[in-house]
Amino acid sequence: MLSTEEIMKIDHEIALVPIRKAACIEALKIVQNNRGWISDESIHAIAAHMDMSAEELDSVATFYNLIFRKPVGRNIILLCDSISCYVMGYEKIYEHLQTRLHIKFGETTPDARFTLLPNPCLGTCDHAPALMINDDLYRDLTTDKLDDILKEYK
């Protein structure tokens, strides 16, 4: 079931496009923002509202990197693993994250504090290595800096 607030936001997006279905990505974003991830139940609820089959909506949801079809932690770390960060040593940052958090790419800490994911180029290659935590961008990373940064996220 979608909440009244979710439906209101989704209907606002639907009004902006000529075909109802065209707002389905916005709908996924709205629900994920609210619930943290997109469950099977959410897929069915959104699909019904968008006049789509659940299968069609899921084909869209699973196509995009940042729609989460599994539960995620409270904070999402997106570590850039693309070329400039490779040259500048993102692998050291990754090793450091693994020792600090005891998780690998694709995993969530048992206390649900962090989910760690690899992410393609963050578009800040002149300040590599780089990562994002939720909406915040961190650049020119060193392992020392990383420890201070992690402390900010509870």
Next chain:
Amino acid sequence: METPLTQHININRPSLNLKDYVRVGGYQAVHRAITMSPQEITKMVQESDLKGRGGAGFNTGIKWSFVPMNDNAQTKYLVANADEMEPGTFKDRLLLEGNPHQLIEGMIVSAYAIQANISYVFLRWAYKKAARLIRQAINEAYAAGYLGKNILGTGFNLEMHLHTGIGRYMCGEETALLNALEGKRATPRTKPPFPQVSGLFGKPTIVNNVETLCNIPHIVNNGADWFKSLSPGADAGTKLYGVSGKVNKTGLWELPMNTTMRQLIEEHAGGMKNGYKFKGALPGGASTDFLVEEHLDIKMDYKSVAAAGSRLGTGTMIILDDHTCPVGFVHNLEHFFAQESCGWCTPCREGLPWTEKILLSIENGEGRPEDLELLRMHTKFLGPGNTFCALAPGAMEPLQSGLKYFSEDFEKHINEKRCPWR
């Protein structure tokens, strides 16, 4: 030396709001454009020889001229491609964060030239600051009457929306971008019909790169000849060039299009870091062929880079140094392309993961001598003409040139059964 694109960008200060932007001459191009016919603007842009800055380098005015102009009652769309996800590329971020009104002004003039009534900024998810600034700037432009109904009393209407993507390199490919805007998987469309005739929701649509659009106000204000005079070389205008990797001063610079690779690396980026030697570079993002030492004096314009066997691409260079393993470097690139392949066509869907696996086994010291031939075969099978879009051919560019220039390093991995850099 003139730097029209970045003259009002200072990354240490907040970007200009509408009032301050107008004070330094902003939105003049809109006032000027509405005194001209749409066709006159398109002709001016065509004559300026502005080439698309999104990677393909097609003349922007010619691209616009394919939009049907006989039925302006129908909906037409203009889309700014701000999906910037090509690894090693960080130029549009500067324009988006540094001067959002310049992009909006460019979009209004471009939309007027093709008589589009609805426009989108398709922005990648990761650019949070840009999203906030663009949203704010769009609101300001509506309030000032530069967007909305009957703009400056001309009867021309233009809506502008910000759409933020949810992460997929393919969203940057222009027909896949249109599918993403329609709420579909970002797979490309068959051409023809070209988007100029049948694009978003089946209506005529122009998709242009952010940097391309940011040039438009300056061309309209100063003329085609002025734009050509910015570069004494083969191409017109300035270009945002970037350098990343082991140099002293990584960054972005707006320079004439006759700048050489050596000037970029040595003068602007301050040379290689102490203890590191230049081994090669991808001149314009992840999907361009390696250039090496012998190419350092070529000019970074479309023709010269192509003549050297590569592409100017996005103009943001990634440097391979002598402490970085070329096999690991190319493996990293192919990992990206394999992950981002949309799966629509077989050579790319099957060939890229295979390529990635072979490269990983070579890097891990498990490569076989015949693997190099297998990789070369892939560069043919996934090359131009065999796939639905340019992702796979682009992925093959650093691989084919890597095999050519660094074959000794590949062989050494196989012969010694280990990575000499680890």
